[in-house]
Amino acid sequence: MMMKNADHLMRLRRVFTQVIGIVVIALALYASVQVTQPDFVKLVIAAPKARQVLRELLAPDLFTRESEVMTVGVALPVPCDSAPEDQKAITGPRLEVAPGCAAERETVLVRGRELGKGVPVALRWRLPDGNTLGIQRLVTDAKGNFEVRVQVRPIVATKGGQPARIEAEVTLPGGRLAPSQALRDVIDAMFVTVFMALLATTLGTFLAVPLSFLAASNITRRGRLGALVYYLVRTFLNLIRSYEPLVMATIFALIVGFGSPFAGILALVVVTTASLGKMFSESIESIDTGPIEAISATGANRAQVIMYGVVPQILPDFLSFTIYHWDINVRISTIIGFVGGGGIGDYLSKRINAFEYSKAGTALLAIILVVWALDFLSAQIRKKLV
Amino acid sequence: MLRVEHLTKVYPNGTVALRDISFEVSDGEFLVVIGLSGSGKSTLLRCINRLIEPTSGKIYWNDIDITNASPSEVRRIRRQIGMIFQQFNLVKRSSVLTNVLSGRLGYANPWLSLLGVWPAEDRQKALRALERVGIADKANQRADTLSGGQQQRVGIARALMQDPRLLLADEPVASLDPVLAHSILQYLEQLNKEGVTIICSLHFLDLVHRYATRVIGLKDGVKVFDGLPTEIDRARFKEIYGEEAQEVRAASL
Numbered sequence: 054m055m056m057k058n059a060d061h062l063m064r065l066r067r068v069f070t071q072v073i074g075i076v077v078i079a080l081a082l083y084a085s086v087q088v089t090q091p092d093f094v095k096l097v098i099a100a101p102k103a104r105q106v107l108r109e110l111l112a113p114d115l116f117t118r119e120s121e122v123m124t125v126g127v128a129l130p131v132p133c134d135s136a137p138e139d140q141k142a143i144t145g146p147r148l149e150v151a152p153g154c155a156a157e158r159e160t161v162l163v164r165g166r167e168l169g170k171g172v173p174v175a176l177r178w179r180l181p182d183g184n185t186l187g188i189q190r191l192v193t194d195a196k197g198n199f200e201v202r203v204q205v206r207p208i209v210a211t212k213g214g215q216p217a218r219i220e221a222e223v224t225l226p227g228g229r230l231a232p233s234q235a236l237r238d239v240i241d242a243m244f245v246t247v248f249m250a251l252l253a254t255t256l257g258t259f260l261a262v263p264l265s266f267l268a269a270s271n272i273t274r275r276g277r278l279g280a281l282v283y284y285l286v287r288t289f290l291n292l293i294r295s296y297e298p299l300v301m302a303t304i305f306a307l308i309v310g311f312g313s314p315f316a317g318i319l320a321l322v323v324v325t326t327a328s329l330g331k332m333f334s335e336s337i338e339s340i341d342t343g344p345i346e347a348i349s350a351t352g353a354n355r356a357q358v359i360m361y362g363v364v365p366q367i368l369p370d371f372l373s374f375t376i377y378h379w380d381i382n383v384r385i386s387t388i389i390g391f392v393g394g395g396g397i398g399d400y401l402s403k404r405i406n407a408f409e410y411s412k413a414g415t416a417l418l419a420i421i422l423v424v425w426a427l428d429f430l431s432a433q434i435r436k437k438l439v
Numbered sequence: 440m441l442r443v444e445h446l447t448k449v450y451p452n453g454t455v456a457l458r459d460i461s462f463e464v465s466d467g468e469f470l471v472v473i474g475l476s477g478s479g480k481s482t483l484l485r486c487i488n489r490l491i492e493p494t495s496g497k498i499y500w501n502d503i504d505i506t507n508a509s510p511s512e513v514r515r516i517r518r519q520i521g522m523i524f525q526q527f528n529l530v531k532r533s534s535v536l537t538n539v540l541s542g543r544l545g546y547a548n549p550w551l552s553l554l555g556v557w558p559a560e561d562r563q564k565a566l567r568a569l570e571r572v573g574i575a576d577k578a579n580q581r582a583d584t585l586s587g588g589q590q591q592r593v594g595i596a597r598a599l600m601q602d603p604r605l606l607l608a609d610e611p612v613a614s615l616d617p618v619l620a621h622s623i624l625q626y627l628e629q630l631n632k633e634g635v636t637i638i639c640s641l642h643f644l645d646l647v648h649r650y651a652t653r654v655i656g657l658k659d660g661v662k663v664f665d666g667l668p669t670e671i672d673r674a675r676f677k678e679i680y681g682e683e684a685q686e687v688r689a690a691s692l
């Protein structure tokens with residue numbers, strides 16, 4: 054009877070704890086909705102706008118066509134017989150004028166033929182002295198032709214047997230593809246980012262190596278002083294590691310100026326030092342102590358033991374971690390640019406602020422490609438190292 | 440000559456690994472230390488070159504007080520004392536030659552050795568050492584590509600680089616099969632004949648009878664036997680090893 058009672062009581066208590074738990078979780082969720090006020094309706098209402106933004110982002114500005122310019126022309130003797138008329142072409146892009154010659158203040162009909170469909174044309178006089186005189190700008194029709202009446206002004210009269218010509222400068226599409234300005238800017242900014250990451254990784258690694266030895270219990274934690282150093286370095290590394298790179302970059306940007314890669318580099322160096330310091334020290338802590346014992350037994354000093362017993366064991370790990378962190382640093386530095394760290398992130402945030410989404414799309418595409426390529430590359434190298 | 444006086448080792452966790460051990464080893468002896476697993480053999484050997492700090496007691500090496508030596512004196516003493524290990528303790532990723540050369544670190548120029556620069560005579564000495572143990576052709580291979588027996592020979596070559604006057608061998612053949620065990624111990628025997636004092640821990644009675652000139656038995660950190668190998672019969676062996684003696688004997692056959 055007693056047993057059964059106790060059993061019952063225990064079950065009751067468990068149910069009670071569960072109910073309390075559920076109530077607490079429900080209250081916490083309610084509070085978080087109250088605090089953050091998510092507006093899901095807005096997400097639906099904004100759909101058309103989202104589509105617009107996405108369409109531009111997904112059509113990155115990569116190439117422009119270098120337009121090709123073609124000029125066709127025909128002589129117009131004014132007055133008639135002041136000079137010979139041109140031989141009339143009958144095929145190909147050409148300009149025809151009717152009548153073939155004119156007196157001052159008459160009107161002639163100028164026809165463009167086979168110039169390309171719907172292309173812009175600048176019509177102008179080429180005067181006998183070589184100067185030009187604009188007539189008008191127009192666009193060819195669906196057959197690639199145009200027709201326009203032009204008044205003959207005294208200034209276009211033949212001079213010294215040399216007639217004036219009517220020229221049509223046609224801007225043809227389908228020239229060579231060339232990288233657009235946005236693409237060139239993005240490539241420049243990407244180089245800044247990748248080298249920023251490279252420099253920061255290198256500096257961070259140099260700082261991390263000595264720190265990692267101090268933070269490795271099997272190397273440093275000997276005697277009272279050793280233990281003190283070990284705990285200090287470890288705490289220091291953990292402290293910096295708890296700061297987000299973004300926060301760090303903002304602080305450095307405040308010090309050395311926004312939009313400068315230097316701020317980004319400083320932030321990355323600190324982040325890299327802390328994180329590689331930790332990874333390195335763990336690698337050092339996991340080494341085989343047998344060889345160290347053996348080399349110590351030969352009468353080698355501390356530095357020699359490290360060089361011959363420790364370094365060969367950790368070198369592949371160190372290299373592999375470093376490459377991996379370069380990869381990470383490229384990612385971080387793209388983001389760091391947003392808070393004034395320079396490089397591709399800086400470019401991206403500026404384009405977004407200027408509503409130039411297709412240029413932003415160029416930057417996004419570049420980030421995806423570079424991150425993917427580095428990821429692949431670093432994985433390959435690391436595979437070789439182990 | 441090595442003199443151990445009232446040596447006691449208590450580990451920080453309170454384990455008493457050695458209890459008031461005293462003995463002397465004359466130059467040229469082949470001393471074998473026997474005892475059950477956990478009886479304190481490794482601890483004893485490591486106290487001699489101070490890889491482990493003794494808790495109390497004294498160890499004299501040719502009248503130099505090892506237990507009181509400064510770090511630099513310890514290094515100078517260590518370079519005359521070679522050591523080989525059950526697990527060989529080679530640097531696996533380094534080449535065989537580099538492993539052997541590292542035996543010379545106690546003599547080498549500290550700065551040059553850190554840069555990996557070795558005088559030609561040291562390299563030649565290393566190749567001769569490898570030749571002596573019959574694996575000169577493996578010099579440029581990575582150490583972990585070698586078989587267990589070959590790795591232990593590299594271990595011996597490394598110790599040879601020290602021109603040792605005393606060789607500590609902590610169960611040098613426990614990881615090898617019996618045939619290989621003899622080939623390794625024959626190198627030690629050869630060294631012993633050339634005047635190197637040997638202190639070696641062993642598990643198997645037949646090996647003890649074959650190689651030892653003198654035997655010390657440990658049990659729970661206490662010296663329970665000190666005498667000639669011929670004095671160890673089954674009864675004595677059982678005394679040292681307790682009830683597990685039969686099994687140990689069986690395993691050695």
Ligand SMILES: Nc1ncnc2c1ncn2[C@@H]1O[C@H](COP(=O)(O)OP(=O)(O)OP(=O)(O)O)[C@@H](O)[C@H]1O
Pocket residue numbers: 450451452454455456474475476477478479480481482483
């Ligand atoms: N670092 C250590 N900390 C605490 N206790 C230890 C340590 N090393 C060894 N011991 C203990 O000291 C005792 C002696 O160990 P030791 O390694 O010297 O024995 P052994 O005779 O070499 O044994 P085996 O044949 O297994 O190698 C054992 O009880 C062991 O558990």
Ligand SMILES: [Mg+2]
Pocket residue numbers: 480481482609610
């Ligand atoms: Mg042992």
